[in-house]
Amino acid sequence: MNTMKRGKSITQVDWNLCVIADTKAAGGRYLPPLIEEAVEAGATMIQLRAKGMDTSDIFDLGCRIEETLRGHDIPLIINDRVDIALICGAQGVHLGQQDLPLKPARALLGKKRIIGISVSTVEEARAAESGGADYLGVGPVYYTASKKDLPGVLGTEGLMAIKSEVKIPVLAVGGITAERVGEVRAAGADGVAVISAVWGADDVTAAVRALLAASKHR
């Protein structure tokens, strides 16, 4: 196992821009070179989200992306699959409310790895923080085509309400575009997590740079 080969500690993580490598949103494109492109353009975190794929394919993709990121000092977070995160030597997992509960996931992963939790209410945010989550994905802040069956959008007010209740880093997610980065950062987000803003763009490098520029010039 490649567990913790890079040994990145949580305090070093740059939460600014998490690119979610969503295999459906990427529409069949082979992700590792595109992720490398996103990282070279400045993405600060990568989350692999491969719902519905065969486990052997998620495993292959996760380990290949981990290799790609190894030279970049960028954390790889695996959605839902704690076993694949451990096997591929990823830095952590991201868990939705329908994934594994935080407590047993932490017991398996240990304290050194990152666990992010998707929340859409103040109650979920408080529970995740008190349960030991390292960061929150808060959303959907805006309407988004990348995910279906989500609760109503939070808007920047809902984001602000959650941010004010927790001390751990908060990533705004759901319909985030370069144009909206300024207002979600102004609302307190420590960073953003994006799917469509990168995978729906013709040019990954340009998309990532636009998101980062918006974050710096808010």
Added chain:
Amino acid sequence: MNTMKRGKSITQVDWNLCVIADTKAAGGRYLPPLIEEAVEAGATMIQLRAKGMDTSDIFDLGCRIEETLRGHDIPLIINDRVDIALICGAQGVHLGQQDLPLKPARALLGKKRIIGISVSTVEEARAAESGGADYLGVGPVYYTASKKDLPGVLGTEGLMAIKSEVKIPVLAVGGITAERVGEVRAAGADGVAVISAVWGADDVTAAVRALLAASKHR
């Protein structure tokens, strides 16, 4: 974590009748009491197979079934999800050819837990055995409605060809009925794994007893 609470070692396993608790085949019925019924009727292994369900639901079900089985000294094997097997304290995992590879699964699970591998060719069987699998699920021996997109059926000849190449226990799977148990055992199977023969029956107890009786009176 309930890891290895029962501490069952592999040598004690009775391979005779593995009931696969397939959530789709069970058609929405709540599985724990039905599994308890199957075990009280004589089932010797339980495999939880919950493809496509939310992880939180598989986790709940796995841990609930583990509690149900705790008093019965019957191994619980979780399909595909090594993380859930570890968290729920199951005795092992069953891996298809599209699930996690054997080697990293073993690294996570350790040597004391059971790993079963689905195989349908002599080459896959040899690879699984040399890679350290504890048992094989060999099939489909017959046509079955429980699984789609499977390779051609093996028949008892194909089962016999695989059995003759390996030393680890072989469970015949795929279209197994009480009427067919005699011929698959005669072909060398150490046991059978069933889905439809139990979940398609009106009476779980009667179905399990018929399968066991066929195994004893072959």
